[in-house]
Amino acid sequence: MPSLSQESRRGLTLLSPTLIYALVMLAAPLTMVVMFSFWTQDYLDLDKTFTFANYREAWTQPIFQVLMWRSLRISLVVTTVTVILAFPIAYYLSFHVKSRKALWLFLITVPFWTSYLLRVFLWKVILGYNGVLNSSLMELGIIEKPLTFILYNANAVVLTLAHAWAPFAILPIFVALEKIDRSLLEAAEDLGDGPLRRFFRITLPLAMPGVVASTLIVLIPTVGDYITPKLVGGTDGLMVANMIQIQFGKANNAPLGAALAVSSMVVVAAISVGIYFAGKKFGGKVK
Amino acid sequence: MMRSVGNFISSKWLVVYAVAYMLFLYAPVILLPLFAFNDATVVAFPLSGYTTKWFSLLWSTDALHGAVRNSAIVAMTTALISTLLGACAARSAANYSFPGKKGVMGFIMLPLVLPEIIVAVALLVMLMQLGMSLSLWTVIAGHVLICTPFSIAILSSAFAGMENSLEEASFDLGETRWGTFRRVTLPLIMPGVVSSLLITFTISLDEFIIAFFLTGTDVTLPVYIWSQLRFPSKLPSVMALGTILLIVSVVLLIIAEVFRQRAARRQGMDAGAKQGLV
Numbered sequence: 001m002p003s004l005s006q007e008s009r010r011g012l013t014l015l016s017p018t019l020i021y022a023l024v025m026l027a028a029p030l031t032m033v034v035m036f037s038f039w040t041q042d043y044l045d046l047d048k049t050f051t052f053a054n055y056r057e058a059w060t061q062p063i064f065q066v067l068m069w070r071s072l073r074i075s076l077v078v079t080t081v082t083v084i085l086a087f088p089i090a091y092y093l094s095f096h097v098k099s100r101k102a103l104w105l106f107l108i109t110v111p112f113w114t115s116y117l118l119r120v121f122l123w124k125v126i127l128g129y130n131g132v133l134n135s136s137l138m139e140l141g142i143i144e145k146p147l148t149f150i151l152y153n154a155n156a157v158v159l160t161l162a163h164a165w166a167p168f169a170i171l172p173i174f175v176a177l178e179k180i181d182r183s184l185l186e187a188a189e190d191l192g193d194g195p196l197r198r199f200f201r202i203t204l205p206l207a208m209p210g211v212v213a214s215t216l217i218v219l220i221p222t223v224g225d226y227i228t229p230k231l232v233g234g235t236d237g238l239m240v241a242n243m244i245q246i247q248f249g250k251a252n253n254a255p256l257g258a259a260l261a262v263s264s265m266v267v268v269a270a271i272s273v274g275i276y277f278a279g280k281k282f283g284g285k286v287k
Numbered sequence: 288m289m290r291s292v293g294n295f296i297s298s299k300w301l302v303v304y305a306v307a308y309m310l311f312l313y314a315p316v317i318l319l320p321l322f323a324f325n326d327a328t329v330v331a332f333p334l335s336g337y338t339t340k341w342f343s344l345l346w347s348t349d350a351l352h353g354a355v356r357n358s359a360i361v362a363m364t365t366a367l368i369s370t371l372l373g374a375c376a377a378r379s380a381a382n383y384s385f386p387g388k389k390g391v392m393g394f395i396m397l398p399l400v401l402p403e404i405i406v407a408v409a410l411l412v413m414l415m416q417l418g419m420s421l422s423l424w425t426v427i428a429g430h431v432l433i434c435t436p437f438s439i440a441i442l443s444s445a446f447a448g449m450e451n452s453l454e455e456a457s458f459d460l461g462e463t464r465w466g467t468f469r470r471v472t473l474p475l476i477m478p479g480v481v482s483s484l485l486i487t488f489t490i491s492l493d494e495f496i497i498a499f500f501l502t503g504t505d506v507t508l509p510v511y512i513w514s515q516l517r518f519p520s521k522l523p524s525v526m527a528l529g530t531i532l533l534i535v536s537v538v539l540l541i542i543a544e545v546f547r548q549r550a551a552r553r554q555g556m557d558a559g560a561k562q563g564l565v
Contacts, residue, residue, distance in 0.1 A: 224402020
């Protein structure tokens with residue numbers, strides 16, 4: 001490429017191993033999934049004639065519709081809960097913790113590094129019929145019969161995912177809050193703005209990029225979560241990833257699985273773009 | 288300062304909230320060692336007594352040892368390759384500009400937000416099409432893909448904080464490109480490299496979905512744990528195993544954090560280092 005400067009060429013050469021890896025291991029496989037989703041499979045034979053049949057099935061069959069809606073609903077609730085719970089803690093860290101911020105951040109990430117499988121499993125132990133929560137509540141005399149609405153349903157999935165993704169929500173918000181120029185808040189106070197006004201007109205809009213980043217970082221992966229629905233979701237908490245796995249595994253229908261994967265990716269991508277632009281519109285500048 | 292920014296929600300309530308939040312975060316983690324040392328075959332309260340038999344049981348489980356060995360191979364290889372790929376990308380992003388940089392970097396960082404099941408399914412489809420058989424190498428390939436963005440994130444700050452004049456001085460004094468890298472650049476970014484190796488090792492050690500889809504007959508540790516979760520009688524020893532894994536991860540993380548802070552300090556960004564762990 002003669003038009004590129006020497007610097008550009010050097011940068012691209014240095015980047016090329018990583019870029020080639022990503023192209024071979026990410027772009028190529030993703031393209032193949034898309035191709036696969038237009039094919040059909042009869043047990044082990046693959047029919048490569050182009051067809052929309054998989055998408056028709058994925059979008060019209062009630063079971064897939066139910067799973068897709070449930071996945072989206074659960075993910076949106078998880079994201080909202082996680083981000084709303086994360087904001088005050090990030091705010092506390094940024095505005096109230098003077099020293100040892102790094103220690104706090106470290107402590108927040110420690111639970112995240114325990115085996116994800118075991119964390120989800122332990123939530124099952126906590127929430128179960130004879131679980132930690134029920135037995136302690138009964139011991140304290142707060143309830144007489146064990147609560148049953150907390151395990152093997154969507155609530156359990158929401159709680160467990162909100163726990164699993166907490167650090168991912170806290171860190172971007174914390175970074176955005178740290179960047180806020182404190183003199184802006186002092187200026188607003190000098191000009192007579194009360195604490196609420198200062199929060200909603202300065203802190204929150206300026207923290208918006210962090211909030212949007214948190215939202216997307218939690219939302220996108222949770223739609224495709226497999227372990228949590230499988231372990232604590234029961235039959236009412238299963239999500240689209242579980243169905244994708246079934247299609248690739250037991251059902252031996254990889255093309256339908258691929259169509260489900262592509263469909264959920266497209267839907268999530270569309271929602272993410274929406275959130276991104278909404279965040280851009282409502283935040284970022286001091287009004 | 289306190290008055291100007293602090294009193295939106297009174298500071299006292301925020302402290303209460305922070306403590307409650309930490310309890311929520313640590314709830315499952317605290318239970319892990321409790322049940323690992325509990326002398327009962329069911330994983331439930333009340334605790335019945337202290338025992339270390341679940342730990343000794345781990346020593347005599349051969350299938351587990353194979354899984355540990357596989358995970359160690361996968362995690363070490365993943366850490367090395369993804370740190371190498373991460374270093375190339377981070378250096379390029381930090382020190383060079385070229386057209387389309389933002390888009391290319393965004394694409395490389397994509398696995399950070401892509402649902403893991405999509406990555407797993409996509410790699411599986413490609414391997415099926417190429418007629419390749421599943422092995423530890425296919426697991427490594429997937430792990431490198433998702434670990435590289437983490438490595439880039441860690442190493443970007445290491446490169447961004449580096450003083451370019453040091454490298455220029457080295458060139459001026461007649462050192463070659465490779466010599467400069469080995470004797471100037473590498474020592475400067477070494478703490479970041481160590482931090483990246485440890486973090487990617489830890490991520491790979493814990494990764495389940497990709498390993499679950501791409502593993503052949505040799506299972507990794509999380510896939511082994513998954514298979515054990517189905518048998519209630521195996522659960523106490525799984526808790527013991529989890530406790531060991533927790534300790535290993537936390538030790539690795541503390542070392543990674545120390546190196547990360549050393550990197551920050553070396554670059555004169557003392558603000559971050561001063562608020563350190565100790």
